Every structure is written in C-alpha cells, then in structure tokens.
Amino acid sequence: xxxxxxxxxxxxxxxxxxxxxxxxxxxxxxxxxxxxxxxxxxxxxxxxxxxxxxxxxxxxxxxxxxxxxxxxxxxxxxxxxxxxxxxxxxxxxxxxxxxxxxxxxxxxxxxxxxxxxxxxxxxxxxxxxxxxxxxxxxxxxxxxxxxxxxxxxxxxxxxxxxxxxxxxxxxxxxxxxxxxxxxxxxxxxxxxxxxxxxxxxxxxxxxxxxxxxxxxxxxxxxx
Numbered sequence: 001x002x003x004x005x006x007x008x009x010x011x012x013x014x015x016x017x018x019x020x021x022x023x024x025x026x027x028x029x030x031x032x033x034x035x036x037x038x039x040x041x042x043x044x045x046x047x048x049x050x051x052x053x054x055x056x057x058x059x060x061x062x063x064x065x066x067x068x069x070x071x072x073x074x075x076x077x078x079x080x081x082x083x084x085x086x087x088x089x090x091x092x093x094x095x096x097x098x099x100x101x102x103x104x105x106x107x108x109x110x111x112x113x114x115x116x117x118x119x120x121x122x123x124x125x126x127x128x129x130x131x132x133x134x135x136x137x138x139x140x141x142x143x144x145x146x147x148x149x150x151x152x153x154x155x156x157x158x159x160x161x162x163x164x165x166x167x168x169x170x171x172x173x174x175x176x177x178x179x180x181x182x183x184x185x186x187x188x189x190x191x192x193x194x195x196x197x198x199x200x201x202x203x204x205x206x207x208x209x210x211x212x213x214x215x216x217x218x219x220x221x222x223x
Contacts, residue, residue, distance in 0.1 A: 023075065023078065023098060023099055023100075024052075024071055024072045024073070024074060024075050024077075024078050025069055025070065025071045025072070025078065025098075025099035026069075026070050026072075026078050026081055026082055026087075026096045026097065026098060026099055027057070027067050027068070027069055027070070027096065027097050027098075027099045028067065028068050028070055028086075028087050028089065028094040028095070028096050029066055029067050029094060029095050029096075029097070030066055030092075030094050030095060031066050031067065031068050031089055031094050032066070032090075033064050033065065033066055035089070035090065037054045037055065037056050037068070040054050040068060040089055040090075041053070041054040043088075043089055043090060044070065044087065044089065047087075047088050048077070048081055048087065049077055049080075050072045050073040050074060050077035050078075051070060051071075051072060052071045052072055052073050053070075053071040054068055054069070054070055054071075055068065055069040055071070056068055056069075057069055060113075069099055070087070070096075081096060082096055082097075082098065084096075104117050138183065141179050141182060141183070142179070145175055145176060145179050148175055
C-alpha cells in the first residue's frame with residue numbers, strides 16, 4: 001500500500017524553494033563522469049542548435065557528478081531540448097531538466113548556498129552581540145542629544161521666553177525627532193533579525209518533532 005506521508009526533509013524544504021524561472025540553461029543527468037566537457041559540447045552541437053557552453057557540475061564535496069549544465073543561446077532552443085525529455089550524448093539518452101541556480105536559505109537569494117553565504121548566522125553569541133550593539137548605539141545617541149540639550153539650555157536666558165530663545169530650542173527638538181526616528185528604525189531591523197531566529201528555532205523544533213513521531217519499519221526476516 002502506497003503512502004503519501006512526506007519525509008521530514010520534504011516537509012521542511014517544500015516552502016522555501018523558489019519557483020522555477022524560464023532559463024537558457026538545462027541540466028543533463030546520467031552523463032559519464034569521465035567524459036570531457038569539450039567532447040560533450042561537440043557531440044551536442046552536432047545534434048542540437050544553439051548550444052553555447054557545457055559545464056561540469058560538482059557535488060558539495062567538490063567531486064564531479066554525473067550532471068552537466070548545457071547553456072543555449074535562447075530560452076526557445078533550451079525549451080525545445082527540454083520538450084523531448086532527454087539529449088543524446090555519445091549515443092546515450094541523458095534525462096534533462098530545467099537548470100536552477102544555487103539558492104541560499106539564509107538570505108533567500110540566488111547564486112550561492114547557505115554554506116557560502118556572507119551573512120553571519122544568527123547564533124546565540126551573535127544574538128548577544130546584536131543586543132549589545134543596539135544598546136551601545138542607543139546610549140551614544142542619547143548622550144549626544146543630552147549634550148546638545150544642556151548646551152542650548154546654558155546659552156538661553158533665564159528670563160521670560162523670547163523668539164530668540166525659541167529659535168534655540170527648535171533645533172534641539174528636531175534632533176530629538178531624528179533620534180526617535182533612528183531608534184524606531186533600529187527596532188524594526190532588530191525585529192526582523194529576531195523573527196529570523198524564531199523561524200530557525202521553529203524549524204529545528206518541527207524537525208525534532210517529526211523525528212520523534214517517525215514509525216520505524218519492521219525488520220525483514222528474509223522469508
């Protein structure tokens with residue numbers, strides 16, 4: 001009896017994946033790993049129009065795998081090759097699919113994987129550093145404002161308010177408005193970072209929960 005239950009990896013990774021986009025590149029699989037890219041491109045150009053470049057693909061350990069990326073001169077020619085479901089390489093039918101560039105689940109951009117992302121991971125220590133950084137920036141802004149405020153107060157006369165005194169107060173109030181805006185902006189940035197941490201923790205908890213509820217398959221006795 002077939003089961004429609006998704007594995008933990010499928011259920012966790014289903015939502016973040018980007019939608020495939022039309023591209024001039026396709027990926028051919030089951031290509032012999034000892035086949036040279038220059039030989040492959042000559043073979044492809046003999047059978048298909050618009051083959052521009054062929055690139056060997058590697059796994060996460062840097063080893064050559066059985067996939068090659070084939071770049072065409074147009075999306076139309078790439079789709080024509082895709083429509084057949086395979087390409088002929090050295091007389092062998094190699095299955096093809098649309099090429100998708102590497103996608104980073106940390107910064108949610110294309111072009112690299114999370115292991116090569118330039119953004120720092122939000123670890124517990126990183127979280128402490130962010131708290132300390134925000135506190136220092138806030139204290140610095142408040143100290144600067146307090147210094148300006150005291151300086152303006154000392155320069156003002158103790159007599160009844162005049163237009164001259166009001167002119168001195170207005171810039172200080174503008175500085176206070178600017179500080180409030182900066183503080184609000186920092187809070188928004190911190191909320192975004194904290195949301196990322198919470199989502200990461202929820203993913204970990206979900207994966208742990210799925211692992212705990214997974215029912216092991218009974219061992220076969222060989223009968």
